[in-house]
Amino acid sequence: MxxxxxxxxxxxxxxxxxxxxxxxxxxxxxxxxxxxxxxxxxxxxxxxxxxxxxxxxxxxxxxxxxxxxxxxxxxxxxxxDSGDHHDHMVCLKTGKVIEFQNEEIEKLQKSIAAEHGFELVEHSLVLYVKPK
Amino acid sequence: MxxxxxxxxxxxxxxxxxxxxxxxxxxxxxxxxxxxxxxxxxxxxxxxxxxxxxxxxxxxxxxxxxxxxxxxxxxxxxxxDSGDHHDHMVCLKTGKVIEFQNEEIEKLQKSIAAEHGFELVEHSLVLYVKPK
DNA sequence: TTCCTCAACGACATTTATTCTCATTTAAAG
DNA sequence: CTTTAAATGAGAATAAATGTCGTTGAGGAA
Missing domain, CATH: 1.10.10.10 (Winged helix-like DNA-binding domain superfamily/Winged helix DNA-binding domain)
Structure with a gap:
């Protein structure tokens, strides 16, 4: 289809x-x-x-x-684009990409933009990580 | 010097x-x-x-x-690199780059990485904004 | 279904950002 | 001041992406 x-x-x-x-x-x-x-x-x-x-x-x-x-x-x-918003975590060792969502970070971003007199249009958050 | x-x-x-x-x-x-x-x-x-x-x-x-x-x-x-960590907000209208810091977001990032069994090495957070 | 037209396509040239190569120059140690 | 390895400049080379243009094909009209 x-x-x-x-x-x-x-x-x-x-x-x-x-x-x-x-x-x-x-x-x-x-x-x-x-x-x-x-x-x-x-x-x-x-x-x-x-x-x-x-x-x-x-x-x-x-x-x-x-x-x-x-x-x-x-x-x-x-x-x-599956509709559900998410951010990414990239493993520096393996290159693997993991997706995650965090409502609280989203909220904080909106208020930070607002504090500076802006409206948040979109954002890019990438965590670069390594295995513990 | x-x-x-x-x-x-x-x-x-x-x-x-x-x-x-x-x-x-x-x-x-x-x-x-x-x-x-x-x-x-x-x-x-x-x-x-x-x-x-x-x-x-x-x-x-x-x-x-x-x-x-x-x-x-x-x-x-x-x-x-002035040492003080900060993230960026880019205005889609003017291209202006604004820097900001948010301790709470930093903390959340660390715990998200930890939840997935990783250690946060670094991150990139960019907010794309427009004037209100 | 067949025809027609414009959007979409394939091939390849071009652009843009960046890296490589290599002969020459230069910082700084002796 | 000499030496020498590291750094540089010029320009070729590469990688990602876009532009050009003649040809093709999707899908509405006949």
């Missing part, structure tokens, strides 16, 4: 878009770079250009289907 | 390093990209290569003299 999701998001249901959406859904990793997606397409024998992957991921971001993260790696990674 | 700071950090006190340190200290902006530093050098008529600017900033980071941030802009910015 992916084609419908695309139409709802205002995007024509083209083959590259459907395939990329599938990869994001079915991948073991929740966080994929454009290159990751591209390589997976190639492995599946799909004929999709790298430029298209970048274009489509950016469109998905605008459409609210995926979220883009810039951890400290110098390139973007994307994950399906 | 910058030369001494460099020696203390284990770096030879070369002209490019001294100049770059000065620029970081004297700039109006606390957060400068490598390009920003390079342009400032050119304006001052200094003959320093761009590659050197990148090298020196990376060395400064390793030596703990500066901190590197990767906001959402696709390139790194650097600020002098």
């Amino acid at each position: 992916e084609a419908q999701d695309l139409k709802k998001a205002g995007l024509k249901a083209t083959l590259p878009r459907i395939r990329i959406l599938q990869i994001l859904e079915e991948s073991n990793e929740r966080h994929l770079s454009a290159e990751d997606v591209y390589k997976t397409l190639l492995e599946h024998g799909e004929e999709v250009g790298l430029a298209t992957v970048y274009r489509v991921l950016t469109q998905f971001e605008s459409a609210g289907l995926v979220m883009r993260h810039n951890f400290d790696s110098g390139h973007s990674v994307f994950e399906l | 910058e030369a001494q700071d460099l020696k203390k950090a284990g770096l030879k006190a070369t002209l490019p390093r001294i100049r770059i340190l000065q620029i970081l200290e004297e700039s109006n902006e606390r957060h400068l990209s490598a390009e920003d530093v390079y342009k400032t050098l050119l304006e001052h008529g200094e003959e320093v290569g761009l590659a050197t600017v990148y090298r020196v900033l990376t060395q400064f980071e390793s030596a703990g003299l500066v901190m590197r941030h990767n906001f959402d802009s696709g390139h790194s910015v650097f600020e002098l």
Whole structure:
């Protein structure tokens, strides 16, 4: 039923878009770079250009289907936007990414922004951790 | 007295390093990209290569003299490490960067990491805000 | 279903941020 | 002042991402 999701998001249901959406859904990793997606397409024998992957991921971001993260790696990674907001913890040893939620931190952020006369639009919180 | 700071950090006190340190200290902006530093050098008529600017900033980071941030802009910015830890708030309208500290958020982060069996090494928290 | 049109695509050139290479220069120890 | 390893400048090289442009195809119209 992916084609419908695309139409709802205002995007024509083209083959590259459907395939990329599938990869994001079915991948073991929740966080994929454009290159990751591209390589997976190639492995599946799909004929999709790298430029298209970048274009489509950016469109998905605008459409609210995926979220883009810039951890400290110098390139973007994307994950399906499941609606539930969460932050990330990256293990410096293994590179593993763990997601977490904390209502209290969210509240504090809003009040900090407000204290400075701003409204919080979004935020990025990444904890870099190592095994104890 | 910058030369001494460099020696203390284990770096030879070369002209490019001294100049770059000065620029970081004297700039109006606390957060400068490598390009920003390079342009400032050119304006001052200094003959320093761009590659050197990148090298020196990376060395400064390793030596703990500066901190590197990767906001959402696709390139790194650097600020002098004054020792006092703080997080950042970026205004989406003006691009202005405001610094803040919040002890409570810090504590929560540590306990979240601990809950997952990790030790917090460092973190990156950026609030993207707009004027109210 | 077939046709038509514009959005989307693939291939590849280009840009941007950054790093690498290597011949030359320089800080600072002797 | 000499020596020498470390640092530098110039420019080539790389990686991530975007732009260009001729071709293709999704999906509404006929």
